[in-house]
Amino acid sequence: MKQYLELCQRIVDEGVWVANERTGKRCLTVINADLEYDVAGNQFPLITTRKSFWKAAIAEFLGYIRGYDSAADFRKLGAKTWDANANLNEAWLANPHRKGEDDMGRVYGVQGRSWAKPDGGFVDQLRKIVDNLSRGIDDRGEIMSFYNPGEFHMGCLRPCMHTHNFSLLGDTLYLTSYQRSCDVPLGLNFNQVQVFAFLALMAQITGHKPGKAYHKIVNAHIYEDQLELMRDVQLKREPFPAPQLEINPDIKSLEDLETWVTLDDFKVHNYRHHDPINYPFSV
Numbered sequence: 001m002k003q004y005l006e007l008c009q010r011i012v013d014e015g016v017w018v019a020n021e022r023t024g025k026r027c028l029t030v031i032n033a034d035l036e037y038d039v040a041g042n043q044f045p046l047i048t049t050r051k052s053f054w055k056a057a058i059a060e061f062l063g064y065i066r067g068y069d070s071a072a073d074f075r076k077l078g079a080k081t082w083d084a085n086a087n088l089n090e091a092w093l094a095n096p097h098r099k100g101e102d103d104m105g106r107v108y109g110v111q112g113r114s115w116a117k118p119d120g121g122f123v124d125q126l127r128k129i130v131d132n133l134s135r136g137i138d139d140r141g142e143i144m145s146f147y148n149p150g151e152f153h154m155g156c157l158r159p160c161m162h163t164h165n166f167s168l169l170g171d172t173l174y175l176t177s178y179q180r181s182c183d184v185p186l187g188l189n190f191n192q193v194q195v196f197a198f199l200a201l202m203a204q205i206t207g208h209k210p211g212k213a214y215h216k217i218v219n220a221h222i223y224e225d226q227l228e229l230m231r232d233v234q235l236k237r238e239p240f241p242a243p244q245l246e247i248n249p250d251i252k253s254l255e256d257l258e259t260w261v262t263l264d265d266f267k268v269h270n271y272r273h274h275d276p277i278n279y280p281f282s283v
């Protein structure tokens, strides 16, 4: 929590205003942030200076793991986060690749589970990582990347958190995740939860102990219409201690994640938080 608040304060103190064409808004921006999460010690990085809807963050990530490409499937899992990008962005609505209501196109999990090969067929990046790690193999390329410039024109948004790189040291699993663009008041609240939960889940299904998760962000920003709430409300609050995440121990394989897992398989203990803050969302 301290590192999150320090990043927010750094943006307020040192950020530079940058105009963003896609949203038509200005963002107060800094470059480079390195965050670290202690998954071994189960210090769940949930924001405590406002109420976090952490279940939606986990639902969203479960949708990526399943390779979903429809905002409707995300809604069924419990995340409304893709509704706006799938259905409200003018450029995407006019895109001939959009398959209709709720279609997100070839983004995130689609790339993670079925990256199209130029010579035909698809690559399932996540399956390969799970198979290798389960056999104790780290080939120094245990990477799932959603970043496919050859198909950007076929999706509603370029991936923000775009690459997840796993490492095995002895029987401890590590994760390094890379993010090119970060909406710190809204997106990061979710992304922290996702990086932590992804390492915890992968350690559980591949039979390893989780170590640390490293989260590397390039462009970290606060939109102009979020600044006042961040500076004058959220940053004035005192954080509470980190809660703990409990994952159903019956989740034992990638197939489990693909088939029966729901949000009921995740629980958070000792979550003390301040009141919710409704930050504006930019499409």
Ligand SMILES: Nc1nc(=O)c2c([nH]1)NC[C@@H]1CN(c3ccc(C(=O)N[C@@H](CCC(=O)O)C(=O)O)cc3)CN21
Binding pocket: 052, 053, 056, 080, 081, 082, 085, 157, 183, 186, 187, 188, 189, 190, 277, 278, 279, 281, 282, 283
């Ligand atoms: N501008 C922008 N920021 C983002 O963080 C973002 C995008 N666009 N587009 C793609 C995804 C969608 N994500 C989202 C979308 C909505 C919320 C959101 O509204 N969160 C609310 C409550 C959510 C709920 O009630 O479930 C929050 O207060 O955290 C968060 C992340 C993250 N990404």
Ligand SMILES: O=c1ccn([C@H]2C[C@H](O)[C@@H](COP(=O)(O)O)O2)c(=O)[nH]1
Binding pocket: 022, 157, 158, 160, 161, 181, 182, 183, 184, 186, 187, 188, 191
């Ligand atoms: O997981 C996510 C997804 C998206 N975001 C934010 C970061 C930006 O504010 C927008 C994406 O806009 P681009 O113009 O494509 O950079 O969404 C996030 O923080 N986390």
